[in-house]
Amino acid sequence: MIQGMLTAALVLYGISICISVFRIIIGPSLPDRIVALDMVGVMLVSSIAIVSVMLTTTAFLEVILILAILAFISTIAFSKYIERGTILEYRRDD
């Protein structure tokens, strides 16, 4: 019963990731793609949590933190790139 529910949840996450990847491919503007990319990262985090429950191991829990941090940093970097055209600014406020 529990295994069936976990499998159903994993399948739902898989479908959602596929839909988001579709939005990344067709998305008309760059921010569309980045919103979808952020969502894919968040969904990967939760599907890894489900996988670690299915395998009853706690070895994957570090992966959750790392992926969450990577998704956040990449979103911030992309939005800085959209706003300014550069990620790291060298111009000083004189």
Added chain:
Amino acid sequence: MSIDATIEFIAALFMLGGAMMAFISAIGIIRLPDVFTRSHAGTKSSTLAVLLTLMGAFIYFAANQGFYSVRLLLGIAFVFLTAPVAGHVIIRAAYRANVKMADTTVEDELKDVMDKVREEAKKERSESGEVIIEDEKVSDKEHS
């Protein structure tokens, strides 16, 4: 059904609910008309989805193995802190990059304020004799 099995069932129910929220969020991201409404689907409901799922995993490990994972709690706190910030920043960048809104948009209140501020800044610069760099042209360019 023992008490541990019941708690595990509740944890699995949490995870299934989180997956359903993620599915609803995916429907939103494919169906809504422009980037501003899509970010509503992409940030709010996926935050709830990851919250429910990680909470379910935490409860499951607590009931099944007696293991109270601090890493899962940290993950919950981190996602809960960063998802709204990321959504805000990316939509702010999208607005400044002049991404086109949907045709059904009724009102854009920020536009008047932005125009006024931009005009005032331009006047101030021309009074102080500062050279205007190409910066504004770059930010006005539409990303497509």
